[in-house]
Amino acid sequence: MIVDNAEISLLNFYRASELHGGLILGQMVRRTRDPQLILQLTRHSAEEVMHAQWWTETIIAVGGQPAPVRDTYQNRYVEAVGTPVSTIEVLALTQVFERRVYRHFRLHLRRPGLHPAIVATLRRMLEDEKRHLSWVQHWLEEQSKERSAEVRSVIERYVVADRRIYDTLVLEYGFRSAA
Ligand SMILES: [Fe+2]
Ligand SMILES: [Fe+2]
Numbered sequence: 001m002i003v004d005n006a007e008i009s010l011l012n013f014y015r016a017s018e019l020h021g022g023l024i025l026g027q028m029v030r031r032t033r034d035p036q037l038i039l040q041l042t043r044h045s046a047e048e049v050m051h052a053q054w055w056t057e058t059i060i061a062v063g064g065q066p067a068p069v070r071d072t073y074q075n076r077y078v079e080a081v082g083t084p085v086s087t088i089e090v091l092a093l094t095q096v097f098e099r100r101v102y103r104h105f106r107l108h109l110r111r112p113g114l115h116p117a118i119v120a121t122l123r124r125m126l127e128d129e130k131r132h133l134s135w136v137q138h139w140l141e142e143q144s145k146e147r148s149a150e151v152r153s154v155i156e157r158y159v160v161a162d163r164r165i166y167d168t169l170v171l172e173y174g175f176r177s178a179a
Contacts, residue, residue, distance in 0.1 A: 015055035022048030
């Protein structure tokens with residue numbers, strides 16, 4: 001089964017973005033004091049880096065080559081909304097991103113003629129993403145008890161940026177869901 005270059009470069013973009021996301025979360029651990037948050041962030045960071053590894057293995061398994069790219073979903077966020085700095089900003093953006101990834105991976109799974117290795121990796125990753133969505137959601141809800149307006153406005157700003165970034169990516173990578 002042949003996987004074309006367009007699909008390989010999409011997988012390579014996934015790989016680079018998972019890695020970038022994992023590194024950002026890992027950096028955050030270094031300036032976090034709350035023990036519970038240290039635990040969650042470290043696990044989350046490790047799982048995103050592991051996702052980068054799964055994509056790397058998948059790219060090789062389908063006959064492609066992982067290659068360095070500067071372009072990642074996270075770099076596009078920074079261009080659109082600046083670098084998120086506070087914990088609320090980083091985790092709000094993480095939540096918006098994870099929701100997008102979850103929906104997008106499900107769409108990707110519906111593409112016709114997918115290589116079985118890609119199907120397996122997408123399914124495996126969706127399981128982790130559910131957990132990521134739920135702990136970050138819980139943390140943001142806790143923050144909202146005292147700073148509801150701030151949390152809401154940060155999320156809204158990121159949702160708007162995310163929609164624009166995603167629409168552009170869909171065009172650039174020629175991504176189509178099921179025909
Ligand atoms: Fe991931
Ligand atoms: Fe995730």
